[in-house]
Amino acid sequence: MKTSRLGSFAFGLDDNQLRCAVDQALAAFLGSDKHRVMMARFGFSDAEVDLVANWTV
Numbered sequence: 001m002k003t004s005r006l007g008s009f010a011f012g013l014d015d016n017q018l019r020c021a022v023d024q025a026l027a028a029f030l031g032s033d034k035h036r037v038m039m040a041r042f043g044f045s046d047a048e049v050d051l052v053a054n055w056t057v
Contacts, residue, residue, distance in 0.1 A: 006052060 011019045029035055031053025039049050 006055065 009019075009022060011022075031049060035053070036046060036049050
């Protein structure tokens with residue numbers, strides 16, 4: 001079984017507005033049909049996409 005890898009972003013400590021905007025954009029995109037189609041081209045299954053789409057801090 002493949003080990004899941006998650007991407008990351010770094011923001012300045014005082015840049016909450018940018019961090020929140022990126023979080024909102026990712027929440028809308030991750031797990032979407034467009035995301036699933038894009039990731040399927042690289043061999044990721046829906047179950048693997050769900051791991052990322054449903055992941056929370």
